[in-house]
Amino acid sequence: MHSTIFTFITFLGLSAAAAVVPRQDSVCGPTYTPNCCQTDILGVADLNCRIVGDVTTLAELQDRCEMDNSTPECCAIPVAGQALLCNSPV
Secondary structure (H helix, E strand, O other): OHHHHHHHHHHHHHHHHHHHOOOOOOOOOOOOEEEEEEEEEOOOEEEEEEEOOOOOOHHHHHHHHHOOOOEEEEEEEEEOOEEEEEEOOO
């Protein structure tokens, strides 16, 4: 009886938590951050980058980067104007 109640409560908790998690709408996906970078070094590091913030379309990311003639990039580790492990958004 106790295991049935425990299983039922666990199932309810997991199903409620799954409904609360927001869907990832970023151009770069859940693990990358949209950046506008000026210099790309072999796709490993980028220099003079700025984090763009929430963008939902590739066109929006490109428009934000065109303001300062930089390239749209999706980077895993943005740190102090530099970024590591970057690739072009799809």
